[in-house]
Each structure stands twice: as structure tokens, then as C-alpha cells.
Amino acid sequence: MIPRLKSIGEIGRRSQVFNQNVKITQLGKCGRIEEATRIFNQMPHRNTVTYNSMISVYAKNGRISDARNLFDKMPRKNLVSWNTMIAGYLHGDKVDKARELFDKMTQRDDFTWTLMITCYTRKGDVEKARVLFDLLPEKKKNRACWNAMIAGYAKKGCFGDARKLFDEMEDKSIVSWNSMLAGYTHIGEMSLGLRFFEEMDERDVVSWNLMVDGFVNAGDLDSAWTFFQRTPDPNIVSKVTMLCGFSRNGRIMEARRLFDEMEDKNVVSWNAMIAAYVQQCQIDEAIWLFTQMPEKNAVSWTTIINGYVRVGKLHEAEQVLNKMPYKNVGAQTAMISGYIQNRRMDEARRIFEKIGTPDVVCWNTMIAGYAHCGRVDEALSLLKRMPQKNVASWNNMIFGYAQTGQMDKAVAVFEEMGEKNLVSWNTLISGFTQNGLFTNALTTFLLMVQDGKKPDQSTFVSGLCSCANLAALEIGNQLHQTVVKSGYANDLFVSNALISMYAKCGRILSAEYVFKYIDSVDVISWNSLISGYASNGNVEKTVKIFQEMTVKGVKPDEVTFIGVLSACSHSGLVDDGLNLFRSMTEDHLIEPVAEHYACMVCLLGRAGRLEEAFQMVREMKIEPTAGIWGALLYACRVYGNLEIGRVAAEKLSKLEPHKSSNYVLLSNLNAEAGRWDEVESTRILMTDRGAEKQPGWSWI
């Protein structure tokens, strides 16, 4: 009797453990980690599967350290426990940790190998993945390993290597075909993708989804929609893919219709819909959906925090973060970005320091924050502390140095870093351009192309801007041809840079030609053309285009007025200039900046109306810059006004103590007035301050 009773108890206990294990896994799949944890903690008996399930739940929900703690303290590990922990590291992007466990294992199965290979391919390190693949004994090489390796190559765009393995593979599965297809669609090679898709022996819903996603990413929403509608049995992923396609193209109504028609909504589809509204800054609708959704996960909370950050409601974002049941790194990073966007670096830093193990995105956000506000030293000290840097970490540092004009250090970082991506090159090139090192910018452009990188919008804009400033028409022309060949001819930013380049190289008709062929011009296009005519000295055309712009309902901005006012100044149209200046402040409510004042001082000064110019400088709301005093001093020199000239020279000697031209102007002014003693003292002052006159250098 007694043994039988005991065994019934045993059976009951086992089935209870079994059921609870299932429950833990199910809860984990819905992101209900707290409930899973509670069940786990309250279980009177646990077996190895219980621990493995709980580890997997933690790892897949971003709580990798909780997973590891459990792994370390569990009583009896089996091979699945080790594999699950490696899978956790794969999920959390921690290759080194995964490799550490992999190396410690005394026994490995096909799961172990596939996991480790995938760890490397996710990082794009196909070489290391291939080493493992080749090390793997033939009898353990199953389809999953092959597929992982093929997918690794394909995603990196190594179609040759992928195809070679694919052709070698004997028992191809639908996953093998889809892995190849994903390579094409991911890179945006949609014509190759389409050809491969048509060659496929069998297709499943994933194949169709890949095509839809590929077309969405390529911006071809019509084809995406066609493929979506042709999909035999669209699943939730198909619908979310299409929904995001609409959302990314601002077609929120169509996205919403798709969402409303979905009968099988899950947490991802809710999150996607919420994200769509966040992207449109329709935070109220996002919040409404958030309150309505049946299950929320970390992504839902993070999306809402991001939404509030986007519309500048930091206080609300803080409240959401406080209410969030388990604050993951992603959500805290969203909050950090919010503080950074509002220049509240100390608060950003406080949150950052509280996070136990910030991930690479979080570190990079912080570093980028410091770089953007010019606090490069703090950025650098974080970079040094960072356990694992990626390309973006280094890129942020390059950006920081470029921002603060330290191009030598930017170059040093660029040379020190290992793998460089397009952003690394672009950051360096635009850094050179912004710091006036135009030749370096163009040389780097060339090196980049030689390195096999394809220039993009940003590269072309920097390159063209450099040509503009160097008046390098020939290179500019070559760049224009490359722009057309690379398919950026319809890009607004590139077109604007082309207008500017042609205008500054004196080819105003070419500039106008580019302007005419832009689909929808923006204020920058108009400004480029206006400044182009202004700097070519054609005041009639400048004003005419300005009028055309206003007639077409484009609102001029401060740059527009710099162009128009400088044209007036060059042509001596004093009254027109004064009227425009008044219209700018009174009709267009544009607060004048230093450049506007410099134009006005120049305008009045050239006309000899020095008193008015001086009065304008004294009455300006902002601190006069060296450029403004310089313009005044120059005018005083021309008209021999010693009194105002001295004031201007005095200010200039404080603002630019090392610039020789300032002293030369004052000295010439004194000489014309016959004040030879002053001439001498100015020259002594100039030598004392170390301002050397450069031969052949003129103020203009």
C-alpha cells in the first residue's frame, strides 16, 4: 500500500512540475516575466527543465544577468542548460560571454555549434563563424548549421560565398532558400531578389514577407502592397510588415485600417501601431492605444517614453518610466536621449550611472550626447571605460572632435579604430568640410571610394560643398556625374548642394538648371540660388528670385535675407537694403543675427553713412562680432573716419588680437590722418601681440 501511494504522489508531483514549467514558458512568450518569476519562486519542487525554462524566459526578455545568476546557482545542469545560456547571450548580443561558455563545455551538440556560429554571423563576423563551421564534425553538421552559415553570408551581402554553400548543400530546406532570399531583400537588391524568388522551388509565408519587407525598405510601397496582396496566407508578420511600410511613409490611415482589420493582434502589432503614431508625433492616439492594449512589454513602454521625448514632454516620460514595472536598459536609454536632447546632461548621466550593465546602445547614446554638446573629454573618458565598443562608439568620438574643430584628433581616432563604415567616412569628410579643410575633405572622399565604399547623400553633400568653397568646378562636375550614376540626382539635399556648388563656381546657369529639375524645392534650394546670384553680383536677379519665392508662398528664412541683403550691399542699394531689413524684422518676424548686421554695416559703410552704421552696431540686441566691427573699420578707413575707426579697432584688438589686418587698417587710417605717432604705436602693439602681417593678404 505505502509504496503505491508514494508513487501516485510522485506522479502527481511530476505532472504539477510539468504543468508549471509549461506555464513559465508561456508567460515568458507574452513578456509576463514577473508572473513567471512568481510561479518559479513559489514552486515547491523544481527540475532541470524548470530552471532551463526560467533562464530562457529571462534571457529572451533582456534580463541576461538574472538568467546567468540562475544558471550559476542551479543544482544540476544538463547540456540544454548550457545551450540555453548561450542562446541567452546570443539574444543579448554578448558574443564573448557566449564563447566563454562554449569553450568551457565538455560536451557540445548540434545546437551548441549552431548557436555559436549564429553569434558570430549576427555580429557580421563571417570569418569566425566559418572557422567554427569548418571545425564542426560532419556528423553534427545538420541543416540548421548550414542555414546559419548561408544566412550569415547572405545578410552581409557576400552573395558569392552564400551561393557556393547553398549550391553545395544537399538537403536544402525552405529555410535555406529563404536565407538566400533574405540576403537580397535585406541589402535592397530587389531585382536580384525578385529573380531568386521566381526561381524558388517552394515558397512559404516567410518568402513572401521577405519580398514585402524588401520593397518597403526600397521605398517601393506599390510593389510591397502588390506582394502583400498576392501572399497566399498572410500571417501576423506579413501584416505588421505592411503596416510599418505604410507608417514609415507617413500613410498612417492605411496603417490603421490594416491594424483595425487584424483579427490576430499580438503585442508586436500593437507596438507597431503605437510606434506609427509616435513617429507622427500623435502622442495622444499612441497613449490611447497603449491604455487599450491587453498585454504590454518592455518595447511598449519604451515606445511611449520615446513618444513623450519626441514631443518634448520630459516630465511625462519620467512618469511613464517610473510606472514601468521592470525598467530595462532600452527604456532608460530612451529617457537618457530625452535629457540629452534638452541639454540636461547631468540628469542623463545620473540615470546612466544607475544602470548596472548599460548595453552598447546606451553607452553610445551617452557618448554621442557629450560629443554633440562639445564635451569631448567626457565623451572620451566614457569611451575608454566602455567594455565593448562598436563602430558607432568610435564614430561618435570622431563627430565630437570634428564638432570642436579638433580635426587632428578626429583623424587620429579614425586611424585608431578598426572596422570603419560609411558613417565613419562621412563624419570625417563632413568634419573637414565644416572646419574649412576642403582639400582634405575631397582627398578623404577619394580614399573612401578607393576603399570600396559607395558614397551616399551625406558624402556627396560634403564633397560638393567643398568644391563650392574651393571653386573646384572640374571636380564638382565629376561629382555631379557620379551623383547621377549613383541615383542621387533626385535627392533634395544633394540637388541643393549642386546648386550651391555651381553658383559659387560662377556657373549660375547650371545652378538654375539643377534648380528647375527638382521635384519639390524647399527654402534651402531658393536660398542657394539667391546667395548664388548675390555672390555673382547680380542684384536684379537676386531680388527677382526673392520675389518669385515669396509669390510662390515659400517663407523666407534668415539665410534668405543674408543673401538678399548682401546683394544690396555689394550693389550699394542702401534704401532697398534698409527696407528689406525692416521688412525682415517687422513682416517676417525674423530676429537679425550677426551676419545680417554685418551686411547692414557694410551697406551703410560703403555709402559713407558711418554714423548710421555705428548707431546700428550700438543698438543691436546681440554682441557685435569681429566681422561687424571689421566691416565698420574698413568703411572708416575708406572714408577716413578716425573717431569711429578707433572704436572699431579697439574692439577688434580684443576680439581678434592676433589678426594683423585689423592693425594694418587702423595704422593706414592713422597714416592718412597724419597721426604718425599713432601709426608707430599701432605697429608696436601689433608686434607685441604676435600678429604678423602676411604678405599679399587683403581684407577682402
Added chain:
DNA sequence: TATGCGTAGT
């Protein structure tokens, strides 16, 4: 009932 390969959401 726990772990791997191809598709969706921050």
C-alpha cells in the same frame, strides 16, 4: 514542458 537556422515592433 527547456536550447539552434529564414520574416514583423523601441
